[in-house]
Amino acid sequence: MSSSLERYTDRFEQYADRHPRVIDVALAAGLMGSATLGSSITLPGVVPPDHDSAGTVLMGVSCLALLRYRKYPRITVVVITVCTVIAVDLGYLVTPLLLAPVMAALYWLAVFCDRKTTRIYGGTVMVALTAGSVMSSSLGSHxxxxxxxxxxxxxxxxxxxxxxxxxxxxxxxxxxxxxEHAERTREEEARLRVTEERMRIARELHDVVAHHLALANAQAGTAAHLARSNPEQSRKILTDLTGTTSSALRELKATLGLLRQNDDPASPSLEPAPGLHCLPDLVAACASAGVAVSVTTEGVPRPLPPGVDLTAFRIVQEALTNVTKHAAAERAHVRLGYADSRLLITVTNDGPAAVAVGANASTAAPGRGFGVMGMHERARSIGGELRAGPRAGGGFEVTTALPLQPLMTAAEGAAGDTGAAGMAEVAGVAAVAGEAGVAVEASDTSTSVEGHKP
Structure with missing residues (x-):
């Protein structure tokens, strides 16, 4: 029942908002009839007032004043109260019908004005009409x-x-x-998420395309240079070039597949994101491109969260790509330092200082590339820090510190197995790289994988 009443009330308010003048005229006409009827009521044994025309005029003025309640609610209350008090003093009986215009004016005053104004005007009206009712003779001996x-x-x-x-x-x-605020906030948040996702995809595509194309370009140039003097080595580099392009196609397919993937559980699963376990393949690819890369691990290697693992690999990949593309260097060194709460990564090369600055494309020549900018963004996205710049003794250095999030105890066993499998995979890939001309060195405190320039 209450819901039906509220529904009809809402409909009436909507109609009143669309046609306010019609509602005001209808209200004034209804109150005029009510007040006129009320002025004709008297108590038994009480002589009715002989001012019928005066009562009608007073009630008419009250109802006409009520037409301006929307714009002047205070003045409307004052005018109607004065007219009603005069009618009561003339001897008209105080009834709800006679008070109907005053009651309507007080209602709209409470709707349109604040509580303080309503209390002041309402209290004044009640005092005035109560005093008039006490002194009126229309109530007889009550x-x-x-x-x-x-x-x-x-x-x-x-x-x-x-x-x-x-x-x-x-x-x-x-x-x-x-x-409305929630809708605006939701739209702004959606736009922000779209922007962040677009930037993330742009970084992924840049890392994949720039790295693999740079390596392919270097491998093709090296093979062309050795085609006459060392055809056997040239054929081997061309074989590595095939692997480089195949890897680029796989990563591009994985990235584009992520964009096309829907929530259908029957959709095919995507390949896992690359991580530091792919570092031996990266070292071998750089070696075939003419840059010998050595990798040193300090501390106890541990399983990394997926975000940190991907970020660490992409930063190393981009740094070595810059060395291959820009630096006139034959050797590069990657150092991985596992501390209690952070992973420290340092990538250096031995190129001359003047050329090494060119390795930072976004610093040496603004607008030429986004490599170092992307590394900074990746590090900051997981709460890390990154510095990149020329070394004092020549060459270029990229240093980053990434936070290591603690893993749950229940997952330590599985994580340890994953770490052991990753180390075994590193050893297996390093052995394959050794057959292709990449030397592998190991010690008790560090692991060094060095790719020799062909």
Whole structure:
């Protein structure tokens, strides 16, 4: 029942908002009839006032003043109260019908004005009409209590209902404002997520394309240089070039497949993201491109969170790509330092200082590339830090510190197995790289994988 009443009330309010003048005229006409009927009611044994025309005029003025309640609610209350007090002093009986214009004015005053204004004007109206009712002769011999309680009750009722209406409108406005704010916030958050995802995809594509194309270009140049003097080595480099291009195609397919993947559980799974376990393949590829890379591990290697593992590999990959593309260097060194809470990565090369600065494409020549910028963004995305710049003695150095998030105890066993499998894979790939001209060195405190320039 209450829901039906609220539905009809909402419909009436919507119609009133669309056609306010029609509602105001209908309200004034209805109150005019009510007040006219009320002015004709008298108590038994009480002589009715002989001012019928005066009462009609006063009630007419009251109802006409009510037409301006939307713009001037305070003035409307004052005018209607004065007219009603005069009517009561003339001897008209104080009834709800006679008080109907005042009650309507008080209701709209409570709706449109604040609580302080409503209390002041409402209290003044009640005092004035109660005093007029006490001094009026229209109630005959009725007690003082009956003369006061009636007007006070009938005048407090519209004030209470008006306050409830004002609070309800304020609540609905607040709910609508919150909904609009939530909608705007949701749209802004969606745009922000789209921007972040676009930047992440751009970094991934840059790392994949720039690295593999740089290696392919270096391998092709080296093979062309050795084609006459060492054809056997040239054929081997061309074989490595095939592997480089195949790896580029695989990573591009994985990246594009991630963009096309939907939430269908039957959709094919994607290949795992690369990590530091792919470092031997990266070293072998650089070796075939003419840059000997040695890898040293300090501390106890441990399983890394997927985000940290991918970031570490991409930073090393980009740094070695810059060495292959820009630096006139024959050797590069990668140092992995496992501390208690951070992974320290240092990539250096032995090129001359003037050329080494060129390895930082975004620093040496702004606008030429986004390699170092992407490394900075990757490090910051997981709470790490990165520095890149020329070394004092020549060459270029990239240093980054990435946070190591603690792994859960329940996963330590599985993580240890994964780490052992990763080390075994590193050893196996290093052995294959040794057959292709890549030397592998090991010691008790560090592991060194060095790719020799062909």
């Amino acid at each position: 007690s003082l209590l009956l003369r006061t309680i009636g007007p006070i009750f009938w005048l407090m009722l519209p004030i209470a209902v008006g306050n409830m209406t004002r609070l309800r409108r304020a609540y609905l406005a607040a709910v609508q404002a919150r909904a």
